[in-house]
Amino acid sequence: MKKEFLEIGKFVGTHGVRGMVRIQPWSDDGAFLTQFKKFYLENGKTKIEMSKIAPHGNVVIAQVKGVDTIEDAEKLREKVLYIKRDDARLPEGRYFISEIIGSQVFDADTNALLGTLADVSPTGANDVWHIKNGDKEYLVPAIPDVIVSVDINTDTVVIRPLKGIFDDED
DSSP states (O other): OOOSEEEEEEEEEEETTTTEEEEEEOSSOGGGGGGOSEEEEGGGTEEEEEEEEEEETTEEEEEETTOOSHHHHHTTTTOEEEEEGGGOOOOTTOOOHHHHTTOEEEETTTOOEEEEEEEEEEOSSSEEEEEEETTEEEEEEOOTTTEEEEETTTTEEEEOOOTTSSSSOO
């Protein structure tokens, strides 16, 4: 589902003594966050701006405007950082994981409802989608041979499952 605000990371600590913060990015690449200056806290209720932001290893280092001391920076620790979805520029066919969670998953060949996309686990090589149907959970690799289409506007995903995932085939 396309949302107005998206979780993009979390403040995980301070950096230095002048109020800089470390952010754990929830994206494929921390550099993605550098395209934004305006961020939000509390699911969009509070707007904050960054005067500096840069990837630094597996985190992003940022200076929040108005946060000039380590004590002020410490108050942000563990808070979730949001962006406005309309501010994000993604290539065609790309989406945020949070936009597909809750989507109905259909079989491309039979049009049968397979379940609901409940979670996504990154594994390194590819993501694994957790599809729930009642009390059963199926793990599906998110690879081009399996994922046929994703529509965040209608909350639907169409897949061509590998043999044996949803049935007892060998």
